[in-house]
Amino acid sequence: MLGNSSENKPPFADYNTKLFIKKSGEVYRNPTQVQMSQIVLPCHANHCGELSVGQLLKWMDSTACLSAERHSGVSCVTASVDDINFEHTIEVGKVVNITAKVNRAFTSSMEVGILVMCEDLYTSHQWKVCRAFATFVARRTEAGKVQLKQVIPHTQMEQMEYSLAAERRRMRLIHAEIITDLLSCKCQTQEYKDAVPAERTRVESVELVLPPHANHQVSTFGGQIMAWMENVATIAAR
Ligand SMILES: CC(=O)SCCNC(=O)CCNC(=O)[C@H](O)C(C)(C)COP(=O)(O)OP(=O)(O)OC[C@H]1O[C@@H](n2cnc3c(N)ncnc32)[C@H](O)[C@@H]1OP(=O)(O)O
Numbered sequence: 001m002l003g004n005s006s007e008n009k010p011p012f013a014d015y016n017t018k019l020f021i022k023k024s025g026e027v028y029r030n031p032t033q034v035q036m037s038q039i040v041l042p043c044h045a046n047h048c049g050e051l052s053v054g055q056l057l058k059w060m061d062s063t064a065c066l067s068a069e070r071h072s073g074v075s076c077v078t079a080s081v082d083d084i085n086f087e088h089t090i091e092v093g094k095v096v097n098i099t100a101k102v103n104r105a106f107t108s109s110m111e112v113g114i115l116v117m118c119e120d121l122y123t124s125h126q127w128k129v130c131r132a133f134a135t136f137v138a139r140r141t142e143a144g145k146v147q148l149k150q151v152i153p154h155t156q157m158e159q160m161e162y163s164l165a166a167e168r169r170r171m172r173l174i175h176a177e178i179i180t181d182l183l184s185c186k187c188q189t190q191e192y193k194d195a196v197p198a199e200r201t202r203v204e205s206v207e208l209v210l211p212p213h214a215n216h217q218v219s220t221f222g223g224q225i226m227a228w229m230e231n232v233a234t235i236a237a238r
Pocket residue numbers: 077078079080106107108109110135137145172176220221222223225
């Protein structure tokens with residue numbers, strides 16, 4: 001999928017670039033890896049004519065969910081998505097390539113790594129848009145909490161992601177505790193001259209959950225919730 005010139009290569013080891021040949025001579029492909037490609041249509045664009053972040057988050061969440069379900073073999077839900085830094089906007093007509101794979105499974109939760117690349121079909125130029133890490137949890141069954149099978153890393157890259165996933169999980173859980181503490185403490189407010197009252201930026205949206213907002217589990221999914229959140233955040237910021 002990547003072009004030949006070195007400038008087209010992403011600045012990190014990409015999920016697609018390195019082939020790992022097994023002893024049997026077969027090319028190894030991570031069994032949890034899922035790829036989705038979408039061409040950006042006007043109906044996916046925001047008021048600036050660029051791919052709306054909400055739409056991208058929906059695609060990312062759906063791709064990651066399929067990867068989690070491929071590994072677990074059961075229905076999974078999005079528990080959290082770590083910070084995402086978007087490096088580029090994406091124009092209508094460009095192709096979005098999303099790759100997701102399970103980096104590590106814990107007990108009932110697993111970290112899914114997501115890579116978003118943008119492609120210009122006419123020049124085959126590709127560039128990185130963002131990388132994200134999401135935690136998916138296998139839904140409890142009648143027997144109780146699911147015990148996931150472990151991920152066995154095969155390549156050096158997979159081994160590195162496997163090790164880092166444990167560290168990221170530790171930081172994620174500490175971060176969640178810190179945020180809970182911050183929200184429960186009474187912070188002192190400071191008055192600023194010409195400040196806009198926070199209340200004036202407040203935007204509220206009420207959404208009715210309709211069939212197009214549901215996923216294959218017939219419930220709203222993380223990506224849809226993030227898309228609604230992104231919508232009100234954009235209006236509040238403007
Ligand atoms: C409302 C929506 O439609 S949002 C879109 C879709 N997402 C959902 O519906 C998820 C809604 N949330 C939930 O169902 C629950 O909060 C869950 C399943 C995520 C967690 O439920 P809990 O009762 O906390 O379960 P429990 O304490 O057993 O934790 C389950 C696992 O999730 C992990 N987990 C829970 N919250 C988080 C989080 N915020 N970030 C990362 N991992 C988390 C736990 O560490 C645990 O992992 P482990 O089993 O590998 O050790």
